[in-house]
Amino acid sequence: MFLALVFQNCTDSAEPQKMDIQSFSKELKFTLLKSSETGVDFQNTLIESPQINVLTYQDFHNGGGVCIGDINNDGLPDIYFTSNLNPNILYLNKGGFKFENISEKARVTGGRGWATGATMVDINNDGLLDIYVCKSGNVDPDQRRNKLYINNGDLSFTEQAQQYGLDDPGYSTQGYFFDFDKDGDLDM
Secondary structure: OEEEEEEOOOOOOOOOOOOOHHHHHHHEEEEEEOHHHHOOOOOOOOOOOOOOOOOOOOOOOOOOOEEEEOOOOOOOOEEEEOOOOOOOEEEEEEEOOEEEEOHHHHOOOOOOOEEEEEEEEOOOOOOOOEEEEEEEOOOOHHHHOOEEEEEOOOOOEEEOOOOOOOOOOOOOOOOOOEOOOOOOOOEO
């Protein structure tokens, strides 16, 4: 299910209203929307086996990640979920709390390996959000290489972590980007 946050102002006054926290909490409303209504049906299902379980990988229950951003600059926030054992999912926001799973055609499912955190960032300063995915798990180091999906501008992405020097095979959980040396380029 997908949780939608809806703010409603119950006054008819055109003048700004000062609101204390008690008044605000009374006016704040949450609406639980079913996945059949929104199209968001992501589940990070973990199935233990003799090969992969909490004894063979201590972070087995740490879960996946999520990031939200506008990948096509239409003013609507899109959602990207990472999965530990299954493909990652990118949902395109169609408006009205309706989403479309475009993961396959966008080429952002993540491949093999244990995906953890995700970050949307415009790494190449082209005005389009790219997606950085961290990997972990007790698997072959090549399956632990972090992914960087560069936005092609047509609802598809090209994986280029190696070209950017960001395909680290360590046990990553989350990547953060900022301009550390103030040179106009993002650092991680």
